[in-house]
Amino acid sequence: MELKLTTKEFLEALRQDKLLGLRCRACGAVHTPPAAICPECDSLDMDIVELSGRGKIRTYTVIWTAPEGFQPPYIVSLVELDEGPWLMGNILGVDPNTADMSLIGRRVKLGHRVLPGDRYSAGEKVAITFATED
Ligand SMILES: [Zn+2]
Numbered sequence: 001m002e003l004k005l006t007t008k009e010f011l012e013a014l015r016q017d018k019l020l021g022l023r024c025r026a027c028g029a030v031h032t033p034p035a036a037i038c039p040e041c042d043s044l045d046m047d048i049v050e051l052s053g054r055g056k057i058r059t060y061t062v063i064w065t066a067p068e069g070f071q072p073p074y075i076v077s078l079v080e081l082d083e084g085p086w087l088m089g090n091i092l093g094v095d096p097n098t099a100d101m102s103l104i105g106r107r108v109k110l111g112h113r114v115l116p117g118d119r120y121s122a123g124e125k126v127a128i129t130f131a132t133e134d
Contacts, residue, residue, distance in 0.1 A: 004046050005034035011126045014112045019053040021085060022046040030083045053110030054133070055081035057103050062096045069118040075099055079108055079130055089128035107133040 005022055010033055013020045021032030026043035032051060037044055060077035063070070073096035078086050090113065094103065108130035117123040 001036060001044075003034065003036055004044075005048050007034065010034050013050075014126050014128065015114070017053065017111055019051040019081075019087075019110050021049050021051045021083070023049045031085050032081070032087060049083075051081055051083050051085075053081075055079040055087070055108060055130075057091070057106045057108060057130075058086060060091060060099065060103055062099055068120075069116070073097065075103075077103075077108075077130060087128060089130045091132070092129050093131045109133050 005020060010020055019032060021030050022034055023030045023046060024038040024041060024043050025045040025047060027038060027041040029038055029040040030049060031039055038046060056079065058078050058080045060075050062073050062075055064073050066072040066074070075091040075094060075096050076088065077091045078088055080086050091108070092111070111129040111131055113127045113129050115125045115127055117125065
Protein backbone atom coordinates (compact mmCIF):
# COMPACT_ATOMS: atom_id res chain seq x y z
CA MET A 1 0.00 0.00 0.00
CA GLU A 2 1.35 3.42 -0.91
CA LEU A 3 1.09 5.92 1.91
CA LYS A 4 -0.35 9.33 1.09
CA LEU A 5 1.86 11.00 3.72
CA THR A 6 4.80 9.09 5.17
CA THR A 7 6.21 9.54 8.67
CA LYS A 8 9.46 10.70 7.03
CA GLU A 9 7.62 13.48 5.14
CA PHE A 10 5.69 14.39 8.31
CA LEU A 11 8.95 14.71 10.32
CA GLU A 12 10.74 16.67 7.58
CA ALA A 13 7.90 19.23 7.66
CA LEU A 14 7.99 19.26 11.47
CA ARG A 15 11.66 20.28 11.32
CA GLN A 16 10.40 23.48 9.67
CA ASP A 17 7.63 23.86 12.30
CA LYS A 18 5.05 22.88 9.69
CA LEU A 19 2.35 20.47 10.79
CA LEU A 20 1.02 18.21 8.04
CA GLY A 21 -2.09 16.07 8.30
CA LEU A 22 -4.57 14.29 6.10
CA ARG A 23 -8.15 15.28 5.24
CA CYS A 24 -10.46 12.45 4.26
CA ARG A 25 -12.30 13.03 0.97
CA ALA A 26 -15.04 10.61 2.02
CA CYS A 27 -16.01 11.96 5.48
CA GLY A 28 -14.04 15.22 5.86
CA ALA A 29 -12.20 14.14 9.02
CA VAL A 30 -8.75 15.65 9.55
CA HIS A 31 -6.08 13.66 11.34
CA THR A 32 -2.42 13.79 12.27
CA PRO A 33 0.11 12.21 12.64
CA PRO A 34 -0.43 10.47 9.30
CA ALA A 35 -2.17 7.12 9.08
CA ALA A 36 -2.65 4.80 6.12
CA ILE A 37 -6.45 4.91 6.37
CA CYS A 38 -8.97 7.39 7.73
CA PRO A 39 -9.48 6.57 11.43
CA GLU A 40 -13.13 7.66 11.15
CA CYS A 41 -14.35 5.76 8.09
CA ASP A 42 -11.45 3.55 6.82
CA SER A 43 -11.28 5.39 3.49
CA LEU A 44 -7.95 5.48 1.63
CA ASP A 45 -8.92 8.65 -0.25
CA MET A 46 -7.20 11.52 1.56
CA ASP A 47 -5.49 14.81 0.75
CA ILE A 48 -2.43 16.24 2.50
CA VAL A 49 -3.25 19.44 4.40
CA GLU A 50 -1.13 21.88 6.39
CA LEU A 51 -2.58 22.47 9.85
CA SER A 52 -2.23 25.64 11.91
CA GLY A 53 -0.25 23.94 14.69
CA ARG A 54 -2.39 25.85 17.18
CA GLY A 55 -4.70 24.41 19.80
CA LYS A 56 -5.56 24.00 23.47
CA ILE A 57 -3.99 21.83 26.16
CA ARG A 58 -6.58 19.17 27.06
CA THR A 59 -4.53 17.11 29.50
CA TYR A 60 -0.94 16.71 30.59
CA THR A 61 1.36 14.82 32.91
CA VAL A 62 4.76 15.59 34.39
CA ILE A 63 7.42 12.95 33.74
CA TRP A 64 9.64 12.52 36.81
CA THR A 65 11.20 9.20 35.86
CA ALA A 66 12.45 9.54 32.29
CA PRO A 67 13.80 7.06 29.78
CA GLU A 68 17.50 7.03 29.03
CA GLY A 69 18.62 10.20 27.25
CA PHE A 70 15.78 12.39 28.58
CA GLN A 71 16.18 14.92 31.38
CA PRO A 72 13.28 14.94 33.88
CA PRO A 73 11.12 16.63 34.92
CA TYR A 74 9.27 17.57 31.74
CA ILE A 75 5.66 17.97 30.68
CA VAL A 76 3.92 15.74 28.14
CA SER A 77 0.57 17.02 26.92
CA LEU A 78 -2.32 16.12 24.67
CA VAL A 79 -3.32 19.17 22.65
CA GLU A 80 -6.63 19.49 20.81
CA LEU A 81 -5.70 21.22 17.57
CA ASP A 82 -7.99 23.91 16.15
CA GLU A 83 -8.70 21.56 13.21
CA GLY A 84 -9.86 18.77 15.58
CA PRO A 85 -7.16 16.12 16.00
CA TRP A 86 -5.46 15.61 19.36
CA LEU A 87 -1.65 15.53 19.24
CA MET A 88 0.90 14.61 21.91
CA GLY A 89 3.93 16.80 22.55
CA ASN A 90 6.20 18.33 25.18
CA ILE A 91 5.16 21.65 26.70
CA LEU A 92 8.07 24.10 26.72
CA GLY A 93 8.28 27.35 28.67
CA VAL A 94 6.31 26.10 31.69
CA ASP A 95 8.12 25.01 34.85
CA PRO A 96 7.17 21.35 35.47
CA ASN A 97 7.71 21.91 39.21
CA THR A 98 4.86 24.41 39.38
CA ALA A 99 2.54 23.04 36.65
CA ASP A 100 -1.06 22.86 37.84
CA MET A 101 -4.60 22.57 36.48
CA SER A 102 -4.45 26.14 35.13
CA LEU A 103 -2.55 24.62 32.18
CA ILE A 104 -5.75 22.92 30.97
CA GLY A 105 -7.27 25.03 28.20
CA ARG A 106 -4.16 27.19 27.63
CA ARG A 107 -3.51 28.09 23.98
CA VAL A 108 -0.35 26.62 22.49
CA LYS A 109 1.56 26.70 19.23
CA LEU A 110 3.53 23.85 17.68
CA GLY A 111 7.31 23.71 17.49
CA HIS A 112 9.85 20.94 17.43
CA ARG A 113 12.99 19.75 19.09
CA VAL A 114 15.78 17.62 17.66
CA LEU A 115 16.93 14.87 20.03
CA PRO A 116 20.21 13.03 19.65
CA GLY A 117 20.11 9.38 18.72
CA ASP A 118 20.42 6.77 21.43
CA ARG A 119 21.26 3.09 21.44
CA TYR A 120 17.63 2.26 20.64
CA SER A 121 17.25 4.42 17.53
CA ALA A 122 18.88 4.81 14.14
CA GLY A 123 19.98 8.42 14.64
CA GLU A 124 18.63 11.76 15.78
CA LYS A 125 14.91 12.15 16.32
CA VAL A 126 12.47 15.03 15.87
CA ALA A 127 9.96 15.55 18.67
CA ILE A 128 6.77 17.62 18.73
CA THR A 129 6.78 20.50 21.19
CA PHE A 130 4.24 23.16 22.13
CA ALA A 131 4.78 26.60 23.63
CA THR A 132 2.05 28.54 25.41
CA GLU A 133 0.65 31.55 23.52
CA ASP A 134 -1.23 33.28 26.35
ZN1 LIG B 1 -13.00 9.36 6.52
